[in-house]
Amino acid sequence: MKITKNVDRNIFRGYDIRGVYPENLTEDVAYTVGKAFGTHILHIGKKKCVVGHDNRISSESLTEALLKGILETGVDVTYLGLVTTPMYYYACILLQIPSGVMVTASHNPKDDNGFKFAFDESGNAKGKEIQDFYEEVISGNFKEGNGTLSQYNIKNEYIELMKKSLSFGKKKIKVILDPGNGTTSIIAKEIYSKFPLDIKVINGKSDGTFPHHHPDPCVEENLEQLKKAVLKEKADIGIAFDGDGDRLGVVDEKGRYIPTDQYMIIIIRDLINKVEKKEFLYDVKCSKALEDEIEALGAKGICYRTGNSYTKAACKEYDVPFGGEYSGHVYFRDKFPGFDSGLYAGLRILEILSNTNKKTSELLKNAPKYYSTPELKFSSPDDKKNAVIEKVKEYCENQKYKILTIDGVKVLFDDGFALIRVSNTGPNITARFEAKNKERLSEIENEFTNLIHLYN
Numbered sequence: 317m318k319i320t321k322n323v324d325r326n327i328f329r330g331y332d333i334r335g336v337y338p339e340n341l342t343e344d345v346a347y348t349v350g351k352a353f354g355t356h357i358l359h360i361g362k363k364k365c366v367v368g369h370d371n372r373i374s375s376e377s378l379t380e381a382l383l384k385g386i387l388e389t390g391v392d393v394t395y396l397g398l399v400t401t402p403m404y405y406y407a408c409i410l411l412q413i414p415s416g417v418m419v420t421a422s423h424n425p426k427d428d429n430g431f432k433f434a435f436d437e438s439g440n441a442k443g444k445e446i447q448d449f450y451e452e453v454i455s456g457n458f459k460e461g462n463g464t465l466s467q468y469n470i471k472n473e474y475i476e477l478m479k480k481s482l483s484f485g486k487k488k489i490k491v492i493l494d495p496g497n498g499t500t501s502i503i504a505k506e507i508y509s510k511f512p513l514d515i516k517v518i519n520g521k522s523d524g525t526f527p528h529h530h531p532d533p534c535v536e537e538n539l540e541q542l543k544k545a546v547l548k549e550k551a552d553i554g555i556a557f558d559g560d561g562d563r564l565g566v567v568d569e570k571g572r573y574i575p576t577d578q579y580m581i582i583i584i585r586d587l588i589n590k591v592e593k594k595e596f597l598y599d600v601k602c603s604k605a606l607e608d609e610i611e612a613l614g615a616k617g618i619c620y621r622t623g624n625s626y627t628k629a630a631c632k633e634y635d636v637p638f639g640g641e642y643s644g645h646v647y648f649r650d651k652f653p654g655f656d657s658g659l660y661a662g663l664r665i666l667e668i669l670s671n672t673n674k675k676t677s678e679l680l681k682n683a684p685k686y687y688s689t690p691e692l693k694f695s696s697p698d699d700k701k702n703a704v705i706e707k708v709k710e711y712c713e714n715q716k717y718k719i720l721t722i723d724g725v726k727v728l729f730d731d732g733f734a735l736i737r738v739s740n741t742g743p744n745i746t747a748r749f750e751a752k753n754k755e756r757l758s759e760i761e762n763e764f765t766n767l768i769h770l771y772n
Contacts, residue, residue, distance in 0.1 A: 317347040317381050321454050326698045327430070328450040330740025331442050331625045334421050334430030337374040341429055343381040349431060350385020350417075351458040352449065357415045357435055358389060358459055366416035368396035368404040370499040370560045372524040374429045379419045382431070383465065386417075390461015394468050400499045400561030401432065402657035406477060407470040408434070409653055420499075420560040423532035424741065426525050439632075442625035475507055481651045482511065482663055485671035490514040490551045492567075493662075494542045496531040497523040498559040500659060507659055513666065518545050531558050533565025533658075534644040536573045536690060543571040552669060553676045555662040562624070563644030564658035566665065568676040575688075576644050577602040579665065581609045582679045583646070586668050587638055588613045591650055597631050597639030599623075600723045600735055601691065601748050605684040612684075621723035623740060628656060642691065642748075686732070687757045688750040694768050696745045701738045704745055707771040708736050708764070727764075731756055734764045745772065 323345055327335035333349065335341030357365060367383060369375040375398075386393055396407055404418045414437045421428035434440050441449065491513055495501040501522040508515050518541055519528045529538045533556035546554040546567050554567035566574040574582075577598065584596055594615035598606055599622040610617040620630045624645045631639040631647045632654060640646030645656040652660060669676060696704055709725045720726040724737020732751030739746050745768060751757035 317343055317384060319348050319351060319456060319458075320344040321456060323348065323450070323454055325450055326743075328446050330446070331440065331623050332430050332432045333446070334424060334428060334741060336427055337378070337429045341378070343377055346378040346381035347385040349453055350382040351389060352453040352455075353417060353433060354386040354389030354391040354463070355457070355459045356449065356452055357391060360436060362391075362415045362436065364392045364394065364413045364415065366394045366396065366404065366408050366411065366413050367419070368399040368401075368407070369419035370401070370524075371398060371501070371522045372421065372426065372429055372559070375419050375524070378429055382417060382419065387463040387465060388461070389459045389463065391463045393463060393465050395465055396468055396470055398499070398502060399470060400503065400657075400659070402562055402655055402659065403470050403474050403503075405655040405657075406474050406653065407468065409655075410470070410473055411468070418560070422560050422741075423530070423558040423563065425530065439629050440625040442623065442629075471503065474503075475510060477653075478507055478660060478663060479510055482667050484511050484667055487670045487673070488512050488514055489553065489666050489669045490549065491516075491666060492542060492545045492549060492551045492554040493517045494519050494533075494539070494545075494554065494556040496529060496533065496538070496556060496559070497521060497526050498531045498557060498561065500557040500561040504557065504659060508663070511663065511666070512670070516545070516549055516551070518542065526559070533558055533563060534576060534642070534691075539565055539567055539573055542567050543573070547571045553665070555665075557658040557662075558644065561658050562656045564646075564661045565644060566662075570677055572677070574676070574680070575603070576640060576642050576646065577606045578680055578683065579661075580606055580638075580640050580646065581683050582665060582668065583638060584610060584613065584615070585679070587650060588615060591637040593635065593637055595634065595636045597627065597634060597636050599627055599641035600720065600726050600737070601642035603686050603688055603750055604733065605686050608684040619720070619722070622737065623723075624656060628654070686750050686752060687754050689748055689757070689761060692747045692765075693739070694745045694747065694772060696738075696743060696772050698743045700772070701743065701745050704768065704771045705736060705738055708767055711767060729760070732760055734760050736764060736768065
């Protein structure tokens with residue numbers, strides 16, 4: 317392994333470092349990132365960090381290179397080994413070591429990998445912090461030292477955290493779990509077996525090639541096996557997790573996908589009379605149905621920009637009891653430390669079901685109704701996609717549309733919305749459209765997809 321200045325700037329994204337192995341993310345890049353990370357945290361007075369990795373095929377070798385780089389700066393490392401990202405988060409909290417790196421590409425394709433990292437107590441690096449860190453990586457100006465490596469097993473403490481923050485009722489729920497062969501495969505069944513549940517697991521063998529489906533539970537086509545299993549087994553609910561375990565997807569007893577913004581309605585309905593502060597945070601992608609429901613419950617909604625690093629930090633800043641985003645990240649701060657865990661989020665809806673006679677689908681009874689598209693992706697080069705958003709913004713201003721620009725362009729109509737934004741995890745533009753009826757939805761979608769194609 318050697319220090320390299322041949323580091324692709326495009327892998328330094330909005331929320332993390334994420335590239336394709338071994339094209340623009342290699343062991344030499346990981347080693348160099350480790351040297352830069354150790355140097356950076358020493359500069360800000362930190363001497364220790366935590367490191368873990370997911371189950372992707374390239375994760376072990378990239379982690380080995382990363383560790384070597386960090387240790388050579390004189391930083392001491394607590395190494396967790398193979399863990400989910402939420403297990404890594406909890407280790408940082410429990411050990412009171414805020415600096416750390418999780419080697420993962422989350423829900424990206426199997427050949428991708430990357431680093432989620434935190435320098436200090438402010439949480440995962442994001443935005444300008446990551447761009448500035450790129451300059452440190454390619455500078456080659458690194459500290460020298462001999463750090464120590466110690467290993468730590470967080471599993472038992474993580475399981476105890478789950479157990480102590482949940483109160484299941486007498487009703488036994490039948491649940492199908494789909495880890496998608498991702499990292500939750502190593503612990504999902506063990507954790508869920510601690511509760512009065514009837515559990516069946518599909519795609520439960522840890523396999524970083526994700527042989528059965530892409531590890532993104534918020535893309536409905538990835539849930540086809542889960543839907544069929546729920547119907548076949550006559551289960552009460554199906555729950556899927558992403559590649560590194562920080563997100564979830566839910567299927568009701570009828571085999572229908574429940575988008576995260578609908579899941580959030582279920583949670584907020586349950587929480588509304590249990591929390592003192594009746595404020596909840598959601599991202600710009602979420603349906604107006606969620607905003608309407610929060611308002612109907614007499615609570616306050618806070619609309620925020622998309623991005624796990626941003627929404628989690630905002631939930632802490634605004635001190636809300638619960639928040640989340642459309643992509644499947646949700647943050648419980650009522651009786652849980654506030655980091656995103658797909659396994660815990662799944663247990664929370666199971667806890668609700670165990671304490672009611674209602675079926676999963678009935679938990680959304682009388683929820684506001686809108687017609688929405690899923691999140692749509694349009695390929696767009698990283699060096700071009702921001703210009704496309706600017707063109708869309710100019711168009712909207714010329715049309716005198718009411719817009720929200722906290723994250724891309726969200727066009728607010730009386731009967732729906734159009735959201736067009738750049739992806740911070742890949743060379744894409746993402747869009748989502750919503751309206752009160754199907755005809756209007758089609759109109760909005762056609763207007764703005766044509767614009768994207770025109771400017772792209």
